[in-house]
Amino acid sequence: xxxxxxxxxxxxxxxxxxxxxxxxxxxxxxxxxxxxxxxxxxxxxxxxxxxxxxxxxxxxxxxxxxxxxxxxxxxxxxxxxxxxxxxxxxxxxxxxxxxxxxxxxxxxxxxxxxxxxxxxxxxxxxxxxxxxxxxxxxxxxxxxxxxxxxxxxxxxxxxxxxxxxxxxxxxxxxxxxxxxxxxxxxxxxxxxxxxxxxxxxxxxxxxxxxxxxxxxxxxxxxxxxxxxxxxxxxxxxxxxxxxxxxxxxxxxxxxxxxxxxx
Amino acid sequence: xxxxxxxxxxxxxxxxxxxxxxxxxxxxxxxxxxxxxxxxxxxxxxxxxxxxxxxxxxxxxxxxxxxxxxxxxxxxxxxxxxxxxxxxxxxxxxxxxxxxxxxxxxxxxxxxxxxxxxxxxxxxxxxxxxxxxxxxxxxxxxxxxxxxxxxxxxxxxxxxxxxxxxxxxxxxxxxxxxxxxxxxxxxxxxxxxxxxxxxxxxxxxxxxxxxxxxxxxxxxxxxxxxxxxxxxxxxxxxxxxxxxxxxxxxxxxxxxxxxxxx
Amino acid sequence: xxxxxxxxxxxxxxxxxxxxxxxxxxxxxxxxxxxxxxxxxxxxxxxxxxxxxxxxxxxxxxxxxxxxxxxxxxxxxxxxxxxxxxxxxxxxxxxxxxxxxxxxxxxxxxxxxxxxxxxxxxxxxxxxxxxxxxxxxxxxxxxxxxxxxxxxxxxxxxxxxxxxxxxxxxxxxxxxxxxxxxxxxxxxxxxxxxxxxxxxxxxxxxxxxxxxxxxxxxxxxxxxxxxxxxxxxxxxxxxxxxxxxxxxxxxxxxxxxxxxxx
Numbered sequence: 001x002x003x004x005x006x007x008x009x010x011x012x013x014x015x016x017x018x019x020x021x022x023x024x025x026x027x028x029x030x031x032x033x034x035x036x037x038x039x040x041x042x043x044x045x046x047x048x049x050x051x052x053x054x055x056x057x058x059x060x061x062x063x064x065x066x067x068x069x070x071x072x073x074x075x076x077x078x079x080x081x082x083x084x085x086x087x088x089x090x091x092x093x094x095x096x097x098x099x100x101x102x103x104x105x106x107x108x109x110x111x112x113x114x115x116x117x118x119x120x121x122x123x124x125x126x127x128x129x130x131x132x133x134x135x136x137x138x139x140x141x142x143x144x145x146x147x148x149x150x151x152x153x154x155x156x157x158x159x160x161x162x163x164x165x166x167x168x169x170x171x172x173x174x175x176x177x178x179x180x181x182x183x184x185x186x187x188x189x190x191x192x193x194x195x196x197x198x199x200x201x202x203x204x205x206x207x208x209x210x211x212x213x214x215x216x217x218x219x220x221x222x223x224x225x226x227x228x229x230x231x232x233x234x235x236x237x238x239x240x241x242x243x244x245x246x247x248x249x250x251x252x253x254x255x256x257x258x259x260x261x262x
Numbered sequence: 263x264x265x266x267x268x269x270x271x272x273x274x275x276x277x278x279x280x281x282x283x284x285x286x287x288x289x290x291x292x293x294x295x296x297x298x299x300x301x302x303x304x305x306x307x308x309x310x311x312x313x314x315x316x317x318x319x320x321x322x323x324x325x326x327x328x329x330x331x332x333x334x335x336x337x338x339x340x341x342x343x344x345x346x347x348x349x350x351x352x353x354x355x356x357x358x359x360x361x362x363x364x365x366x367x368x369x370x371x372x373x374x375x376x377x378x379x380x381x382x383x384x385x386x387x388x389x390x391x392x393x394x395x396x397x398x399x400x401x402x403x404x405x406x407x408x409x410x411x412x413x414x415x416x417x418x419x420x421x422x423x424x425x426x427x428x429x430x431x432x433x434x435x436x437x438x439x440x441x442x443x444x445x446x447x448x449x450x451x452x453x454x455x456x457x458x459x460x461x462x463x464x465x466x467x468x469x470x471x472x473x474x475x476x477x478x479x480x481x482x483x484x485x486x487x488x489x490x491x492x493x494x495x496x497x498x499x500x501x502x503x504x505x506x507x508x509x510x511x512x513x514x515x516x517x518x519x520x521x522x523x524x
Numbered sequence: 525x526x527x528x529x530x531x532x533x534x535x536x537x538x539x540x541x542x543x544x545x546x547x548x549x550x551x552x553x554x555x556x557x558x559x560x561x562x563x564x565x566x567x568x569x570x571x572x573x574x575x576x577x578x579x580x581x582x583x584x585x586x587x588x589x590x591x592x593x594x595x596x597x598x599x600x601x602x603x604x605x606x607x608x609x610x611x612x613x614x615x616x617x618x619x620x621x622x623x624x625x626x627x628x629x630x631x632x633x634x635x636x637x638x639x640x641x642x643x644x645x646x647x648x649x650x651x652x653x654x655x656x657x658x659x660x661x662x663x664x665x666x667x668x669x670x671x672x673x674x675x676x677x678x679x680x681x682x683x684x685x686x687x688x689x690x691x692x693x694x695x696x697x698x699x700x701x702x703x704x705x706x707x708x709x710x711x712x713x714x715x716x717x718x719x720x721x722x723x724x725x726x727x728x729x730x731x732x733x734x735x736x737x738x739x740x741x742x743x744x745x746x747x748x749x750x751x752x753x754x755x756x757x758x759x760x761x762x763x764x765x766x767x768x769x770x771x772x773x774x775x776x777x778x779x780x781x782x783x784x785x786x
Contacts, residue, residue: 032558032574034294038459043504048459049364050294053337056368063367075577075601077337102573105587106580195778197562197572242567243774250505254457296556300721305766310721311626312556315599318630325629339599512767516719 003154003176003183006222012262014213014223019045023212026051026064026089027205028082030072030101033198036246040202043253044227046209052078057085062092068208069116070201071109072101079112086119095122097208098166099201104133117164122211123221124160125169125204128153135160150176158183167221169207171200175229177222184222188229195242196249203228231256265416265438265445268484274524276475276485281307285474288313288326288351289467290344292334292363295460298508302464305515306489308471314340319347324354330470331378332463333371334363341374348381357384359470360428361463366395379426384473385483386422387431387466390415397422412438420445429483431469433462437491439484446484450491457504458511465490493518527678527700527707530746536786538737538747543569547736550575550588550613551729552606554596554625557722560770564726567777568751570733576602581609586616592732593640594725595633596625603636610643619646621732622690623725628657641688646735647745648684649693649728652677659684674700682707691745693731695724699753701746708746712753719766720773727752755780 024047029037034050041048051060054077061067067089069082089096098121100113113134124134128148132138135156138148150172161168161180169177175186193199203225210224211217234256235248286309291299296312303310313322316339323329329351331344351358360383362375375396386396390410394400397418400410412434423430423442431439437448455461465487472486473479496518497510548571553561558574565572575584578601585591591613593606613620622645624637637658648658652672656662659680662672674696685692685704693701699710717723727749734748735741758780759772 030574031293031555031576032562035297035459035559038294039504039508042457042459050292050335051364051368052293052335053370056336056370059368073574073576074580102575106575106583108577108580195566197559197566239775241771241775241778242563243771243776243778245771246563246774247503247505247507247509247771250508251501251503252505254503254505293555297559297721300556301766301770304719304721312554312597313626313630314555314597315632318598318632321630509765509767509769509771512770513763513765514767516765516767 003185006184006186006219006226008262010219011223011226012258014210014220015227015256015261016258017213017215018210021213022047023065023209024049024063025205025209026061026067026085028052028057028078028085029068029070029201029205032072033201036198037202037205039250040253041205041209043250044206048205052081054081054084057081058088061085061089061094064094065212066208067094067096068099068205069096070099070101070204071103071113072201074109074112086116090120095211097121097123097125097204097211099204100124100126100130100134101201103130104138121164121166122217123167123169123207124164125171125207127200128170128172131160131168131170132156150174154178154183167217169221169225171203171225175225177218177225179218182218184218186222186225186229188226189232190236192236192242192245193232196245199232227256227261230261265447268446268448268481268488270524272481273485273488274520276472276482277489277518277523278520279475279477280472283475284309285327285471286311286325287467287471288323288329288347290314290319290340290347291330291332291463291467294334295463298460299464299467301512302515303467303471305512306468310467314343316343316346319343320350323347323351323356326356327474328470329356329358330361330467331358332361332363332466333365333375334463336371336374348378352382357473359383359385359387359466359473361466362386362388362392362396363463365392366400383426383428384479385429385431385469386426387433387469389462390432390434393422393430393432394418412436416440416445429479431483431487433465433487437487439480439487441480444480446480448484448487448491450488451494452498454498454504454507455494458507461494489518489523492523527709530708530710530743530750532786534743535747535750536782538734538744539751539780539785540782541737541739542734545737546571547589547733548573548587549729549733550585550591550609552576552581552602552609553592553594553725553729556596557725560722561726561729563774564777565729565733567774568730572729576605578605578608581605582612585609585613585618588618589736590732591618591620592623592729593620594623594625594728595627595637596725598633598636610640614644619735621645621647621649621728621735623728624648624650624654624658625725627654628662645688645690646741647691647693647731648688649695649731651724652694652696655684655692655694656680674698678702678707691741693745693749695727695749699749701742701749703742706742708742710746710749710753712750713756714760716760716766716769717756720769723756751780751785754785
């Protein structure tokens with residue numbers, strides 16, 4: 001089954017929707033990427049909020065438009081608060097997205113992520129090693145970095161999508177986004193983005209926000225990948241290394257409009 | 263009661279005092295804004311330190327010149343440590359400042375903030391929705407963002423100042439700073455600052471530091487708002503989006519001197 | 525005993541080794557500097573990962589090439605997880621590095637750091653006040669900043685190195701790196717670096733990573749100091765304040781090659 005390329009017009013349409021809706025995104029994410037994640041969402045016109053206490057997290061995920069669960073710096077306390085937030089989001093009919101950072105090599109997060117698969121995530125975003133590990137097809141990468149190509153994880157992504165009913169995005173040089181039946185491919189981006197912490201985690205937050213958009217979810221998630229990749233390509237062209245990439249990337253996300261994307 | 267405009271000469275004077283005193287600021291703030299808060303204080307010549315363990319927080323707030331309490335990512339552990347730090351600061355005669363992030367919508371932090379109002383804060387800094395909620399006049403904003411204008415919250419700010427004896431700053435397009443009797447208005451800044459996470463939280467840290475200055479506290483707090491607004495305006499002029507705003511803002515804070523402000 | 529200057533050729537050689545080996549660095553560091561630390565390591569070609577749960581930390585430090593322990597925002601939970609990670613690193617024969625942030629003034633971290641000295645650190649990196657306090661020769665600095673010159677702490681650093689068998693780096697205007705017998709001096713850097721949060725903490729992460737290199741550890745640690753100082757000098761020349769310093773510094777670290785250093 002050959003993946004289709006995401007239509008540029010669909011990405012442009014989704015970006016316009018995103019800026020108009022300005023989704024309120026409840027981010028339960030890791031310590032390392034919180035600031036960058038918030039700034040990425042703000043640059044795109046969304047409204048991020050990080051709420052982590054168990055009781056408050058449950059309260060807030062019913063109010064927010066979407067929930068992000070990122071296990072990068074998981075602890076027992078945070079796992080409890082995440083479960084409470086997911087339950088509340090599910091009850092309120094709000095979509096939640098899983099970023100299974102470094103799943104596979106580490107037991108606690110691996111068990112936790114597998115438990116979460118039964119709780120109806122709207123989307124899952126990971127690199128090839130993470131998606132392979134989550135689908136039970138490999139032991140995970142080296143630390144938080146992938147040791148596999150996205151294409152090699154496409155069958156795992158498709159199986160995971162069918163198992164969970166989630167849209168699964170496996171990202172790398174080319175991103176693949178699948179619901180288990182249809183698969184979209186997204187090109188763009190640059191290897192320099194792997195030299196900046198949080199680009200993948202921030203993409204997961206944009207994916208989470210995109211799940212709050214009306215319309216076809218597969219297209220919305222692929223559009224999120226496309227917007228980030230295009231902003232990344234522009235920022236690389238405007239920068240001289242990973243340091244200057246960061247402000248250039250946020251500026252590019254802020255400036256990007258439907259016409260640019262189409 | 264019409265607010266007075268802050269005199270530019272007073273702001274210049276306070277900035278010079280700030281750089282000379284170099285206040286040591288104990289920041290108990292949220293996970294998302296710690297780095298930016300520290301860099302803002304450092305750029306202005308202050309000395310930030312984040313100490314969060316309950317025992318150490320109590321020890322450190324007696325040593326530091328000022329304490330900041332920001333409830334953005336409150337947990338039960340942090341609430342305990344914050345109470346200990348406030349008690350210790352009060353005993354040592356050190357001023358402490360409250361930033362009631364997203365108070366109103368979330369029960370745990372709302373109860374906690376209301377409890378703290380009895381513990382003699384030197385200053386309170388929030389957006390309109392937060393100040394209205396803290397004064398018991400509304401249910402709070404949408405996530406961490408305000409849905410009200412600063413001017414609409416001025417009566418609430420004045421009532422809160424009279425109730426707590428704190429200087430209350432309600433910030434927005436125009437900032438209002440009041441002790442319940444006198445009110446100063448501060449103009450400047452730019453809407454782009456709302457697209458960068460932590461500008462409000464960092465302002466609260468500068469307010470906290472300013473409470474350690476000798477002289478009239480109302481003027482010191484208004485001067486803090488003015489310095490941040492002026493650096494913000496300069497940085498917006500020198501940047502092309504929220505990404506390039508961040509380094510430009512820190513550079514502007516670092517370069518700003520009394521003559522610029524006056 | 526007069527310190528020797530680090531040979532530029534040795535620093536160049538170490539940098540080349542660093543980029544080739546791409547050490548996987550387990551960072552257990554403070555909340556304020558996590559993003560910057562990760563970005564510094566990524567810019568130099570290393571692979572950082574922050575894993576903080578007690579069980580996972582023990583698991584991961586056996587997999588990683590090196591471990592960093594930074595006590596800046598220590599809590600009882602983190603102390604437990606750090607002990608578990610150190611035990612596991614020691615069992616697996618992986619080097620670990622201590623950054624004793626603000627040791628001396630605060631009891632909990634002071635006791636913890638002294639306890640850790642018996643657990644065979646490969647390296648210790650601190651400012652003069654921290655090294656003096658850790659060696660039991662003074663009461664520590666003002667908050668996280670030093671009140672002493674690096675040279676004044678050199679005897680303390682040498683005593684600490686002999687006591688612990690660690691390579692001890694005491695950094696300041698000139699950095700001194702000692703194993704208790706030999707001492708290397710490293711020049712470069714700029715006072716502006718003290719106006720950016722995390723430059724010292726990120727150096728400790730690079731020191732930790734450098735302990736995973738083959739060859740003479742004293743030289744590797746001094747080379748880490750030299751690479752950071754040289755990138756710092758270049759970044760200061762290319763920036764207009766502490767804000768623009770940050771992206772310029774990451775770009776300089778990314779671009780720096782053996783020829784530049786030699």
